[in-house]
Amino acid sequence: MPELPDLEVFAENLTKYTAGKKIKKVEVFKDKPIMPLKRLEFIAFAERKIIKSVKRFGKQLLFTFDDGKTLLLHLMLHGELYYINEGEKIPEYAVAAFHFFDKKILVFKDHTQWLKLRLHTEGEHAVDPISKAFTSGFFKALLSEKAKTTLKEILVDQEKVTGIGSSYADEICFNAKIRPQRLAGELDDKEQKVLYNAVITTLKDAVKKIKKGMNGNITGEYTVHFAVHGKKKGFCPLGHKLATLKIGGRGSEYCPKCQK
Template sequence: MPELPEMENYKNLLNQKINGKIISNVTVTREKTINTNVELFRQSVINKRVTKVSRRAKHLIFELDSGMNLLLHLMLGGWMYYGDEHDQPDRTKQVTLSFGTNQLFFIGLRLGYLHLLNEQQLQEEFKELGPEPLDPIFTYESFLDLVQKRKGMLKTTLVNQSFIAGIGNCYSDEICFQAQLNPKNKFNDLSEQQIKALYDAMMTIFHSGIQQGGYMDSPFTKEDQLTGKYQTLVYDREGQPCPRCNGTIILEQVSSRKTFFCPKCQR
């Protein structure tokens, strides 16, 4: 499932391609992907200009000049491709937004969605989300305040979207590895030095993930050489040698979530 680095990468690429452009047509092949009837959706979107693409947690927001927004959550298996009628994946598209001769294809949205929302509805969707870790105001001091009363395990707490927005299975494991902490450790057992290591690891992993286009390897365009270049440190590497201590990476279920870590150097 795409997490913060993948969605931030998409956001940057989308702003390069469609920011300021007018949606000339809309095709919906799966009505469950949207939250209105197809005709209303089309009427609300066609001939509207995309003024900005922004991100909140694992969501993208396509801001329209009408004041309405398209809220995207890719969920498991969802991805996007920007091309034309001669350059498009041979896959079923749930929604297609046309920008003249170019098109933005939404693919694999069996669990994901593209909803039409006004500003009030949009904020209602986000009311339970925690802080954005890339926000300049998310300092170490604010993180320290955030964890003061936390008692749960690192893994289960980090993936809790009401704690910090945007972290999922992959990057929770990557962050714990970078901080040299076992994901089964509990927050209330951490020293202040370990909390600082966790915060620093979060910043390092997120910036590295974004700079390398995230870990999902489906290109956004035919010329896209960035998306999917992030090489995970421990996630999905069961049985492989640890890149730090040469121990063996293991897989365990932590609260029903797949969790990868090195038991030798993550203590």
């Protein structure tokens, strides 16, 4: 599943590929991903419109058109994007496709059909962790509101801060040198600041690395740079044995030596 930093890079690459381009034809192959819209409504919404920009919000990609309307894409667990040339075979399990006037095609694919393509409506209250709205004051207030909740659960809770998955939550805690199972209310002022900074730097560093690692990609997931997450019974970058535990039902890794 692509994570926030992957999607940040996809949004940038999709903007390079599609911004300013007019959609000549929209094809819908599966109904579930575009629900509650019907095929004709979806086609009428996007066809003959120009894509102005593609931006990421949380784990969603927002395609804004020249009429000011926005299409929201959530790839969910298995969704993939392909940017192909006219004449090339549309990938199997494609759910929809945008054909552009320059003979390029953007294909939305998902064998599970969980991928979501929706009209974007206002009323999104969560904060994206690498946006200006994610301030230290906001984070401090969040920690005090959730004083009896573990840090891991707060970081992955999409309701307040949107876009951090289990893997990056573990990485953030490792970089902050704080254990993910600690309760928010236990953190002193200094630890709160360190954790706040770790959220931003961990995600931004990942974006930089992914940009180098997946040049021009708009699909897949780039994970090889993780320091602790997914390394069951492995070692932290300093060579200490990692501990594994479940927090709020999610597998978590941390270093008992590096993290307090």
